[in-house]
């Protein structure tokens with residue numbers, strides 16, 4: 001008597017459920033998600049060390065284990081749907097630590113690293129605005145705010161590596177997009193990105209406080225609480241009536257926004273919009 005083969009149960013719904021739960025998790029607390037990815041990757045490597053024969057494990061260079069941990073952490077970060085810039089950070093974090101401890105780099109290396117970090121986080125001690133990047137969800141929400149049917153003049157003050165500018169220039173090519181960035185390395189990367197994407201937006205290396213905000217229909221800021229009172233004063237005196245000031249996450253003390261859009265599903269990541 002032939003027995004009919006039962007089809008194997010599909011794992012797809014379970015994988016979908018894990019992916020969407022982890023996506024929500026990653027959106028809510030990216031830092032915790034990063035720690036979880038690093039921790040879980042370390043546990044995986046310890047597990048692999050424990051199950052492979054002792055001689056083989058002892059013969060492996062610490063950097064090989066570190067690279068394995070980096071690959072696992074990057075894969076977990078990807079699985080947790082973290083922003084793309086987290087993936088190389090996950091891949092290089094532990095190998096970087098092991099490299100620094102194992103190869104005892106010369107002091108010049110530390111000096112060079114210091115210089116690179118200075119040019120990325122240029123002027124943070126004064127501006128109190130570090131570099132972190134807008135999410136794709138934020139860029140899409142900004143896109144939805146742009147008035148339709150005319151060529152919008154848009155400015156990203158402190159444009160970083162151009163995440164929002166590149167998105168808008170692709171999604172709404174009829175607009176005029178301008179970014180201003182004070183830190184040399186992000187400015188250079190932003191300009192390189194513009195060149196590689198057909199100069200769809202313009203970038204200046206400058207302090208946004210030197211610009212006239214009255215030339216723009218929409219001004220986008222992702223700065224810090226410390227920068228908001230000064231920005232509000234400048235925007236109130238320079239921006240045209242009807243123009244939009246959009247702040248990612250940070251409020252202006254005492255100025256109620258006309259609109260607050262939740263962009264992270266957690267109430268903490270939001271776009272605040274003021275009509276001037």
Ligand SMILES: C[S@@+](CC[C@H](N)C(=O)[O-])C[C@H]1O[C@@H](n2cnc3c(N)ncnc32)[C@H](O)[C@@H]1O
Nearest residue numbers: 127129132133134158159160182183207208222
């Ligand atoms: C949080 S990041 C936001 C980057 C980008 N707008 C985005 O949303 O992905 C803030 C950026 O503003 C830059 N910045 C801080 N103060 C500035 C100033 N006074 N003028 C121009 N850029 C400034 C910093 O160097 C940093 O790259």
